[in-house]
Amino acid sequence: MRNLLSLGLGILLLSSCASTQLVSNWKNPDYVIFDASKVLIVGMTQNEDARIDFETKLRREFRKRDIEAMRSIDLFDVSFTDSVKSEQELDDVEQQLLDKDFDAILFTKVIGSEDFKKFRKRMSEINGLYGKFREDYLEHQPIYYESDYYDEYTVYHAETSLYCICVDKERELIWRGGIDITDPVNIEKTVDEYIKLIVFAFEEQDIIFRKETKDEDNESIGL
Secondary structure, three states: OHHHHHHHHHHHHHHOOOOEEEEEEEEOOOOOOEOOOEEEEEEEOOOHHHHHHHHHHHHHHHHHOOOEEEEHHHHOOHHHHOOOOOHHHHHHHHHHHHHOOOOEEEEEEEEEEEEEEEEOOOHHHHHOOOOOHHHHHHHHHHHHOOOOOEEEEEEEEEEEEEEEOOOOOOOOEEEEEEEEEEOOOOHHHHHHHHHHHHHHHHHHOOEOOOOOOHHHHHHHOOO
């Protein structure tokens, strides 16, 4: 319970000023702790630059922790991603990964998007409620004639899943997180925020990454 509370509070702090938010979180109850020594990072998107940026930066997080990781862009050739794959072909890929000592796949993709429209905040709305009809009407009458009275924005729904492909174990889902990305303008900044959320969720739930303890922090500065 304490870990869940800590995870929730931490995510609130991380998301308060960011365009990315972790909106759902599931961890396989059969795994209190999950470790992996070699991970394949897969970012599924048609935007090649975003894919390279995402997979490269996420690989960096694994390498910082002395965990071997490979980008899918270095493993899958163009012909693989440009055509539909069968279940048997994907089974063959998993077996090839096992033969190369991979034990986990971290898979991220955008699963949908929604367009939203909201009123623009005005000072009177921030300061308090309307006490009279005429105040309310006068404040909102631009709805009739101002085309830019509403702010329009798009929310992209992304999902990151961690799969175990461990030897002598079922190839099963370990963790899944749903992340909403609101009206991304700067792709590089959005990728940074997204990765920060994944790293935080993993550390809080003992999934591959571990939080540094106070003792470790003291040792790192020579105390």
